[in-house]
Structures are given as C-alpha cells and as structure tokens.
Amino acid sequence: MSTPDTPGGLPIAITMGDPAGIGPEIVVKAFRDAPALARGCFVVGDLATLRRAAASLSEPSGAAMPMALIEDPREVAQVPPNCLPLLQAIDAPTGVVIGQVGAAAGRAAGDCVVWAARAALAGRVTAIVTAPLHKESLSAAGFPFPGHTELLQAEAATHLGLPLTQLPVRMMLANDELRTVLVSIHMALRQAIDAVDVDGVLQTIRIAHRALVAALGRTPRIGVAGLNPHAGEGGLFGREELDIIAPAVAAARTEGIDASGPYAPDTVFMRARSVGGKAGEFDVVIAMYHDQGLIPVKYLGVDKGVNVTLGLPLVRTSPDHGTAFDIAGTGRADAASLIEAIRMARSLAPNALRGA
C-alpha cells in the first residue's frame, strides 16, 4: 500500500549501530554489495562516521561510496542509484574509539534507534533495520534498556499509551534452516530460570504462532523446548517441564495452536532443522532462555541469521551478530546478515519503497 505523498511506498530506515563497532562498515557494504535491495532504504546516523567507514573500505585507487544527505525520509526516492542516502539524526559523536566501549558511542547508537522507532510509529518509514549496538556503551550513555528489543518496546508502549505489560514482545532468530523464539531475553541465567512461568511460556507460544501464521500463511508447527536436561526426565532433573511448560503447551492447544512438547532441549533444534530441502519437524522452537535458542541458530553461521522483534506495532529486523569490536575498522566484517535483515524487513513490510 503506497501513500499519496510517497508514490511506490515508504522507505526503510537502517540505523548505523555503534560507531565504535562494525555497524557503519556493514551498512556501507550492504549498499555497495546489494544495491538493488538497498534502494528505498536510508541510513539514520552520522555522516562523518559513515564516511570514515566508507573510506576504510575503498580500494587504494578507488572512490569511496558516495552519500547524499537527506532531511526527510520522503527524499529517498530522489537519491540516485548507488548513492547512500543518509539522514543526520544526531549531533556528530566525539571521542569515539574504534573497538572500545564508550558513552558517546552508546548515545549516538541509541539516539538513532529512538529516531527510527519514532519515525516508524509515526508512519514515516515502513520498517527499521538496526545495525548492532554495544549494550555496555548503551548503558554507559544512560539508556535504561539492555538492548534494542526493550528500547523499542518502551517507545511503542509510550506511543500507544500502554503499560509495558500490555505490549509483550519477543525475540525471534531465524535463518533458512531454523527459527527460535525466546521466553526471556536479556537477563542473568538465574533470573531466566525464574522467568519460566506458565504465563510467560504461553505468551511466547501465542506470539510465535501469530507471527508465523502471518509469515507462512498456515498454522505453524511449534516445538517447545524443556528447561532441564532431557526435559527433566519425568521429574528426576527438575519439575519445570511437569509443572510449568506442559500446562502452557496444553493451554495453547486448547486455543487451536499446534504446539507440542516439552522436548529435550539438546535434540529439539536438530529435529526442527530443515536441511537439503527436507522440512524439519517444527517451524519454530520455543526456547526457555537466550542462549538455549541463540546458540543453535548462530552456530549455523553468523552470516545467515536475522533477529526479528515480534509483538511490536512496527517491523524491526537486525543482523544476528553484535558489534564485533575485535575486527571493527579492519574492513573484514561480513555484511551478509545485515543484507538478510534488509531482505526480511522487505518481506515483512510489503509496502516498502523499491528502486525504479
């Protein structure tokens, strides 16, 4: 659906990420290496930061990626092909040291995400794709959120006038072979175990079901992982499966959701994986905590996964990797996951502006 003042659809905003990390480099690489996909997208960030990243990538004899400053997302359609449109959403950060945690970098990264979220909530962009930020830098800058997911949830709840409890969100990580949705996200493992309760597991199943009905056009097969080794082995290694997870799965089934489990966490991902054109047993695995779900997906390749926030009133995707401070500024960072995140944003936001 296009809007009258932006024929052809709305642009996608790509936030530059932490300026001390690989975000700016992979953003420039995405525009350089996937120009057709990047048409209709613009970067929310800082021109000097993006120029530095582009210069670090250019061949000794070659020219760096040209950039065009825009003041409004609607100007994206006028930017020539193979030129990166950039909206200067922040004051240029000073004192950023590549590869190091810092408040200035965290402030710049966080402010860009806030800008993009508000633009999406106001209907000025159709989706946001976020390059990685560093959570310690975000915290050093005073943002009271552990990551994008919680920041975006808070922005959306404020926009809708809702308490956070009425806007539950979940993290999904997906690649071509595996999808997982997490019951809890950024918290200590001890707290994550306590966060496994019937409401939380059931809410996660419902959110995953709704998202995948929309994405797949059919009822998804949801496999629910246990928490304990061998899913508790009938209560020998813990009772969470018997007392919490099985009742949540049963409640979901009474709602017509095709959920099953709890399954042994060490084999459920293997069973869900689609390989060589053969579909796995499940379309998605509900993981009880962050690392249970993310390790199997990331192990299949940091270049392949995409992070999607489910439950928001806006489309948000992101690469599955972080700021990679160890290689920032070297030009070695792989932009494949960011390119997949742009592709996924386009598929979730069919009204996105495209190139001519």
Ligand SMILES: NC(=O)C1=CN([C@@H]2O[C@H](COP(=O)(O)OP(=O)(O)OC[C@H]3O[C@@H](n4cnc5c(N)ncnc54)[C@H](O)[C@@H]3O)[C@@H](O)[C@H]2O)C=CC1
């Ligand atoms: N979407 C986001 O904003 C995300 C942010 N993070 C944050 O990033 C920071 C650093 O996290 P780490 O645990 O060090 O994970 P990381 O993903 O930044 O790095 C882990 C390893 O993977 C490599 N790597 C990551 N991305 C790569 C790429 N595109 N090309 C080539 N190699 C790549 C790194 O060089 C490093 O060896 C943390 O603050 C973390 O919370 C982590 C994941 C997602």
Ligand SMILES: NCC(=O)COP(=O)(O)O
């Ligand atoms: N491990 C993924 C991750 O930490 C990303 O978090 P977010 O910034 O997408 O909330």
